[in-house]
Amino acid sequence: MSLHGRADTAGPMNGLPDEYAVRAGSMFDGFTMSGPATVYVRRGRIVAVDRTGSPPPDGHVVEPGADACLLPGLIDTHTHLAFDCGTNPVESMAEAQDEDLLSGMRAAARTALLAGITTVRDLGARDFLALTVARETLTTPDAGPEILAAGPPITTYGGHCHFMNGEAEGRDQLLGAVRERHDRGCAVIKIMVSGGQMTPGSRSHVSQYGQDDLRIVVGEAHRLGLPVAAHAHNTEAIAHALAAGVDTMEHVSFSGENGIDEDAGLVARLGASGTFLSLTLGTHGTLPLEVQRHLRTRLDGRRKIHRALVELGGRVVVGTDAGIFPSKPHDVLPYSVEELKDLGLSPVASLAAITSQAAAACGVEGRKGRIRAGADADLLVIGGDPLRDPACLRDVRAVFRAGVRVR
Incomplete structure (x- = not known):
C-alpha cells in the first residue's frame, strides 16, 4: 500500500458493521449546503448519498439528530x-x-x-x-x-x-x-x-x-x-x-x-x-x-x-x-x-x-474534502448550522475516519 494512498478498513470497528448509514438534518458536501441527507458507508468509503430526506432502509443507522449537520472531515x-x-x-x-x-x-x-x-x-x-x-x-x-x-x-x-x-x-x-x-x-x-x-x-x-x-x-x-x-x-x-x-x-x-x-x-x-x-x-x-x-x-x-x-x-x-x-x-x-x-x-x-x-x-481532491460516492468516509457531524454560526464547528457530535467512528 502506498504511504499516502487510500486506507481500506474492514470488519466491525467501534461497534459499527462493514456497512452503515449516517443521517443528519443538513449536510455541507464540501461545496454546497443541503437539507436532510443520508450517507451510506461500506468498508471505509462512501458508496451513496441520499438527499431526498427519505428514511434509510433497514440496517445500522447513526442518527445524531435533526439539528445535526454532516460535513467532510x-x-x-x-x-x-x-x-x-x-x-x-x-x-x-x-x-x-x-x-x-x-x-x-x-x-x-x-x-x-x-x-x-x-x-x-x-x-x-x-x-x-x-x-x-x-x-x-x-x-x-x-x-x-x-x-x-x-x-x-x-x-x-x-x-x-x-x-x-x-x-x-x-x-x-x-x-x-x-x-x-x-x-x-x-x-x-x-x-x-x-x-x-x-x-x-x-x-x-x-x-x-x-x-x-x-x-x-x-x-x-x-x-x-x-x-x-x-x-x-x-x-x-x-x-x-x-x-x-x-x-x-x-x-x-x-x-x-x-x-x-x-x-x-x-x-x-x-x-x-x-x-x-x-x-x-x-x-x-x-x-x-x-x-x-x-x-x-x-x-x-x-x-x-x-x-x-x-x-x-x-x-x-x-x-x-x-x-x-x-x-x-x-x-x-x-x-x-x-x-x-x-x-x-x-x-x-x-x-x-x-x-x-x-x-x-493537498493533492487529495476527489477522495478527501467532499461527501460523494467513492470518497473516503471521513465525516464530521456537528450541532447547528455552520453557515450561520462558525462556532458550531466546535460542537462535535461524531467523527469518522476511513469509516471508523472515532468520536
Missing part, C-alpha cells in the same frame, strides 16, 4: 505534529529523544482527529519521524488523521528550521533532497524560501533561496509527481516562489524588516495565479507577548493584503501552523473560519477552504 494544510504547543517548541524538539518525540506526535495527531480534522499536511518535523506516524494512522485510522508528510523541510545551512536536519544547497544537494523524500514516501516537498522567526539568527524578511534553486526543486519534484509547498514571508521570496511554479504558498505575509511591504502588483499576480495560498490562520487563546509585540504593527497590514487576495479571487486555504504556540493547539483549525469571514470569504467559501479546496491544495 476537515483538512489542515500546514501543521507541525512534532511541535508541542509550548512556550519553546524548538527547544523541546531539540531535547527530545526520538521515542518521546513520536509519543508527542501521536498525541497531537489524536487531538486533531477528535476535533474532526481527518487530514493534515505535516510540513516539518525532525528527520523523517512524521512518516512513522503517517504509516500508523494509515493502517489504524482511529489513531489520527491521514498525514501527508513532507519530512524535514529543505533549508539552507543554518537556515530556518535547520534543526529538523533538511539542509541542502547547490544543484546536486537540492536534487538529492527531493529524490530522498520521494524515495522515502513523502507526500509533498517543503522548502524554506525565506527565513522565519522561530529559528535563532533567521529572519522572515530575508530570502534563503533564489529563483534558480527553486526551479531545480520544483522541476524535480514535479517530475517525480510531488507537489511543492513554499514557506515564503517576504516579497522577494513570494515572487520567486510564484515564478518557479510552486503548488502552494505558505504564510504569504509580505514581511519587511520594519513592517509589511505592500506590493500591489505582486498581490494582483498572486490573486490571478491559481496558486494555492495557505494562509496562517486559527488561534485559540492569546499569542505570547513577544509575538504580540512583533506582530502589533504587522497584523493590520497583513489582513489588508489577505483581504485583497480574497477580493481578487485568490485560492485561499488554511494552514494553521499548529504546534508553534500555546495558542496554536493541534485542534485549532475550526477557529479559522471566523477569520476567513473577516477576510471577506462567504460562509460557503470559508467551509470549502478547510474541506474541498484544502483537498485540492
Whole structure:
C-alpha cells in the first residue's frame, strides 16, 4: 500500500458493521449546503448519498439528530505534529529523544482527529519521524488523521528550521533532497524560501533561496509527481516562489524588516495565479507577548493584503501552523473560519477552504474534502448550522475516519 494512498478498513470497528448509514438534518458536501441527507458507508468509503430526506432502509443507522449537520472531515494544510504547543517548541524538539518525540506526535495527531480534522499536511518535523506516524494512522485510522508528510523541510545551512536536519544547497544537494523524500514516501516537498522567526539568527524578511534553486526543486519534484509547498514571508521570496511554479504558498505575509511591504502588483499576480495560498490562520487563546509585540504593527497590514487576495479571487486555504504556540493547539483549525469571514470569504467559501479546496491544495481532491460516492468516509457531524454560526464547528457530535467512528 502506498504511504499516502487510500486506507481500506474492514470488519466491525467501534461497534459499527462493514456497512452503515449516517443521517443528519443538513449536510455541507464540501461545496454546497443541503437539507436532510443520508450517507451510506461500506468498508471505509462512501458508496451513496441520499438527499431526498427519505428514511434509510433497514440496517445500522447513526442518527445524531435533526439539528445535526454532516460535513467532510476537515483538512489542515500546514501543521507541525512534532511541535508541542509550548512556550519553546524548538527547544523541546531539540531535547527530545526520538521515542518521546513520536509519543508527542501521536498525541497531537489524536487531538486533531477528535476535533474532526481527518487530514493534515505535516510540513516539518525532525528527520523523517512524521512518516512513522503517517504509516500508523494509515493502517489504524482511529489513531489520527491521514498525514501527508513532507519530512524535514529543505533549508539552507543554518537556515530556518535547520534543526529538523533538511539542509541542502547547490544543484546536486537540492536534487538529492527531493529524490530522498520521494524515495522515502513523502507526500509533498517543503522548502524554506525565506527565513522565519522561530529559528535563532533567521529572519522572515530575508530570502534563503533564489529563483534558480527553486526551479531545480520544483522541476524535480514535479517530475517525480510531488507537489511543492513554499514557506515564503517576504516579497522577494513570494515572487520567486510564484515564478518557479510552486503548488502552494505558505504564510504569504509580505514581511519587511520594519513592517509589511505592500506590493500591489505582486498581490494582483498572486490573486490571478491559481496558486494555492495557505494562509496562517486559527488561534485559540492569546499569542505570547513577544509575538504580540512583533506582530502589533504587522497584523493590520497583513489582513489588508489577505483581504485583497480574497477580493481578487485568490485560492485561499488554511494552514494553521499548529504546534508553534500555546495558542496554536493541534485542534485549532475550526477557529479559522471566523477569520476567513473577516477576510471577506462567504460562509460557503470559508467551509470549502478547510474541506474541498484544502483537498485540492493537498493533492487529495476527489477522495478527501467532499461527501460523494467513492470518497473516503471521513465525516464530521456537528450541532447547528455552520453557515450561520462558525462556532458550531466546535460542537462535535461524531467523527469518522476511513469509516471508523472515532468520536
